[in-house]
Amino acid sequence: MSDEITRRTFIGTTAIVVLGPVVDAQRAAGPAGLDRKTLTAAGDCIIPAGETMPPASAAGAAGYIERLAAREPELAQQFSRALAALGAGFSGFPEPQQVEALRTLERTDLPAFAALRDAVYEAYYTNPAIWPRLGYTFRKGPKKTAALASFDPAPLARVQQLPKMYRDAD
Amino acid sequence: MRAERADVVVIGAGAAGAALTWRLASRGIAVVCLEQGDWLRPSQFASEQTNYEVQLRRGNLGLFPAVRRRPEDYPIVTAGAGPTDMVMWNGVGGSTVHWEGHFPRLHPSDFRVHRLDGVADDWPIAYADLEPFYDLNDRNVGVSGVTGDPANPRRSPRATPPLPLGPSGAAVVRGFEKLGWHWWPSDNAILSRDHDGRPGCDNRGRCNFGCALRAKASADVTYWPKALRGGAKLLTRARVKEITVAPDGRVRGVSYFDARGTIHEQLAKVVVVCCNGIGTPRMLLASKSRLYPDGLANGAGMVGRHFMNHPSRYVEGIFDEPFEAATYGSNPLFSQHFYETDSARGFVRGYSLVVYRPGGPASVAWGDSEPVPWGKGHHEEMRRRFAHSVGIAVMAEDLPEDVNRVELDDKVTDSNGVPAPRVTYRASDNTKALLQHGANAARQVLEAAGARTVFDNGRVMNFAHYMGTARMGTDPRRSVVNDWHQSHEVQNLFVVDGSSFTTSAAVNPTSTIGALALRAADGIWSRRQEWG
Numbered sequence: 001m002s003d004e005i006t007r008r009t010f011i012g013t014t015a016i017v018v019l020g021p022v023v024d025a026q027r028a029a030g031p032a033g034l035d036r037k038t039l040t041a042a043g044d045c046i047i048p049a050g051e052t053m054p055p056a057s058a059a060g061a062a063g064y065i066e067r068l069a070a071r072e073p074e075l076a077q078q079f080s081r082a083l084a085a086l087g088a089g090f091s092g093f094p095e096p097q098q099v100e101a102l103r104t105l106e107r108t109d110l111p112a113f114a115a116l117r118d119a120v121y122e123a124y125y126t127n128p129a130i131w132p133r134l135g136y137t138f139r140k141g142p143k144k145t146a147a148l149a150s151f152d153p154a155p156l157a158r159v160q161q162l163p164k165m166y167r168d169a170d
Numbered sequence: 171m172r173a174e175r176a177d178v179v180v181i182g183a184g185a186a187g188a189a190l191t192w193r194l195a196s197r198g199i200a201v202v203c204l205e206q207g208d209w210l211r212p213s214q215f216a217s218e219q220t221n222y223e224v225q226l227r228r229g230n231l232g233l234f235p236a237v238r239r240r241p242e243d244y245p246i247v248t249a250g251a252g253p254t255d256m257v258m259w260n261g262v263g264g265s266t267v268h269w270e271g272h273f274p275r276l277h278p279s280d281f282r283v284h285r286l287d288g289v290a291d292d293w294p295i296a297y298a299d300l301e302p303f304y305d306l307n308d309r310n311v312g313v314s315g316v317t318g319d320p321a322n323p324r325r326s327p328r329a330t331p332p333l334p335l336g337p338s339g340a341a342v343v344r345g346f347e348k349l350g351w352h353w354w355p356s357d358n359a360i361l362s363r364d365h366d367g368r369p370g371c372d373n374r375g376r377c378n379f380g381c382a383l384r385a386k387a388s389a390d391v392t393y394w395p396k397a398l399r400g401g402a403k404l405l406t407r408a409r410v411k412e413i414t415v416a417p418d419g420r421v422r423g424v425s426y427f428d429a430r431g432t433i434h435e436q437l438a439k440v441v442v443v444c445c446n447g448i449g450t451p452r453m454l455l456a457s458k459s460r461l462y463p464d465g466l467a468n469g470a471g472m473v474g475r476h477f478m479n480h481p482s483r484y485v486e487g488i489f490d491e492p493f494e495a496a497t498y499g500s501n502p503l504f505s506q507h508f509y510e511t512d513s514a515r516g517f518v519r520g521y522s523l524v525v526y527r528p529g530g531p532a533s534v535a536w537g538d539s540e541p542v543p544w545g546k547g548h549h550e551e552m553r554r555r556f557a558h559s560v561g562i563a564v565m566a567e568d569l570p571e572d573v574n575r576v577e578l579d580d581k582v583t584d585s586n587g588v589p590a591p592r593v594t595y596r597a598s599d600n601t602k603a604l605l606q607h608g609a610n611a612a613r614q615v616l617e618a619a620g621a622r623t624v625f626d627n628g629r630v631m632n633f634a635h636y637m638g639t640a641r642m643g644t645d646p647r648r649s650v651v652n653d654w655h656q657s658h659e660v661q662n663l664f665v666v667d668g669s670s671f672t673t674s675a676a677v678n679p680t681s682t683i684g685a686l687a688l689r690a691a692d693g694i695w696s697r698r699q700e701w702g
């Protein structure tokens with residue numbers, strides 16, 4: 001039953017739309033020299049399309065990661081290592097082979113893999129276009145945006161009857 | 171360049187410095203507070219940006235000075251077994267800008283750990299000495315909560331009712347109820363209704379990324395506006411180089427760098443150090459002179475020793491039922507079922523269990539406990555976890571140990587050349603035993619509450635509570651300041667903040683820091699004939 005409730009929460013719009021600008025799709029490499037095709041394909045293996053969720057590429061993950069790499073040299077090194085290990089032909093592999101290559105990377109160079117995985121997660125889940133599909137709302141600003149529910153004291157019935165639990169000490 | 175001599179100079183504009191400055195200024199005292207950081211306007215808070223979670227890893231608005239590297243931050247060298255990821259905000263309001271507003275008090279027994287449990291040292295003051303200042307601080311800050319908690323002495327009426335438990339809090343309550351254990355709605359320095367010119371919380375979450383609504387009581391929105399209206403002077407981007415001394419051994423004032431790196435001296439009758447449990451010993455140790463070659467107030471070698479934090483374990487439950495997606499809120503409830511010593515448990519002292527609401531989208535994916543798996547099952551697992559998880563943090567009492575300490579690093583400095591602090595720490599066997607007991611208890615609660623999965627990765631984490639390094643005491647050989655926060659060695663030097671704590675207790679320290687600061691202010695004021 002709870003599963004159904006959960007799904008209902010998440011199923012809203014079922015159409016997959018391109019989220020945000022998927023820029024520079026034709027470019028081979030971004031400013032940090034990362035291979036765009038490999039990055040895009042790896043991103044879509046890490047977050048593939050789901051029933052109601054778009055894949056990483058539709059959230060602009062590759063471009064995000066390239067911009068991130070351009071600002072963060074240490075991360076750029078990890079991404080480069082990850083993509084090099086996946087191989088130049090990665091984007092042309094059939095999907096099971098791509099997944100296997102990523103699993104091998106995860107096993108053999110976890111820091112590089114984790115950096116790539118976390119960056120894909122970051123690109124995807126900090127994209128506000130994804131949030132409505134999670135049921136997440138973002139309210140901001142100096143003014144109150146909603147009423148706060150009142151505190152319900154009923155659950156205190158038992159605990160407020162407990163005997164004193166602290167020690168006196170003067 | 172010298173400014174006019176002030177009555178009192180306060181170093182640091184955080185929870186302690188703000189409260190103390192307000193109290194003294196409201197009595198007509200000429201107070202100058204020097205703060206190495208600056209104001210952060212609410213519109214600048216990370217919480218106002220959609221990529222706020224990125225600040226957990228990089229960016230210049232986050233929790234970790236080592237990540238931010240703002241010019242006003244200072245490096246912190248760590249050694250020993252950790253913690254390595256020190257958290258603080260260097261700016262007006264100090265770390266209250268980033269805190270979550272938990273506002274518990276110490277228990278009466280926390281002030282008497284030696285007498286009651288035969289460990290550490292007793293505080294030179296008792297709960298009753300501090301109680302009126304707890305009340306005053308609560309009124310100034312604006313605390314939501316409800317009185318009647320059987321685990322604590324009865325408190326004065328709270329400013330507003332508690333924050334709602336929310337669906338995640340209500341689920342955890344089920345577990346406590348089933349086990350018959352103590353729990354209580356948390357006191358939070360977050361208004362649940364409009365109060366004292368500030369709006370009540372609207373449950374947008376992200377409290378620890380800064381509250382643009384001002385429902386959360388950071389010192390920049392509570393004490394500082396009142397202190398400045400009361401005539402206090404606050405100098406920002408004023409980084410103290412050292413506390414200066416006069417030939418008679420008394421403190422003369424402070425020398426400080428402005429934002430351009432020019433050195434100034436601010437003379438004062440009294441100097442109060444409020445730089446937190448790491449910054450305060452650093453400041454005292456850096457203030458070396460012919461009269462005080464080992465640093466100020468350090469004749470007994472006690473400055474920097476007995477560093478304590480609150481080691482923690484985080485246990486997370488994944489539930490089938492949907493919870494609120496307003497993430498990173500305050501903690502709705504806590505338990506002190508295992509707070510007081512019970513020798514049958516195999517350790518002394520105890521811990522609080524603190525309930526945490528669900529995390530934000532990226533953090534859930536990264537995993538507070540374990541990352542969400544990638545690949546085909548990713549969305550399914552993300553759906554199971556996002557807005558379906560609730561965490562219980564174990565907050566352990568950390569007993570003071572001589573070997574856990576803050577010193578000056580002999581190589582690393584801040585951007586002005588002031589030596590960086592080096593923190594050496596390891597958790598004791600008692601602390602580890604206590605944490606394991608707490609993690610087991612947290613698991614029991616979550617399972618009793620009906621969690622489908624419980625994550626406990628066994629990692630020892632740490633709350634950003636730094637204490638004990640300039641501690642209060644009656645014996646000048648074993649402490650740095652007396653019961654009024656006055657240095658045993660230097661009559662017109664006072665220290666009040668987390669470093670003043672004789673023991674750490676097992677609760678968030680900020681309400682106690684505020685109460686101590688208000689009490690210290692009254693002590694300084696009542697000794698004004700001695701200022702010279």
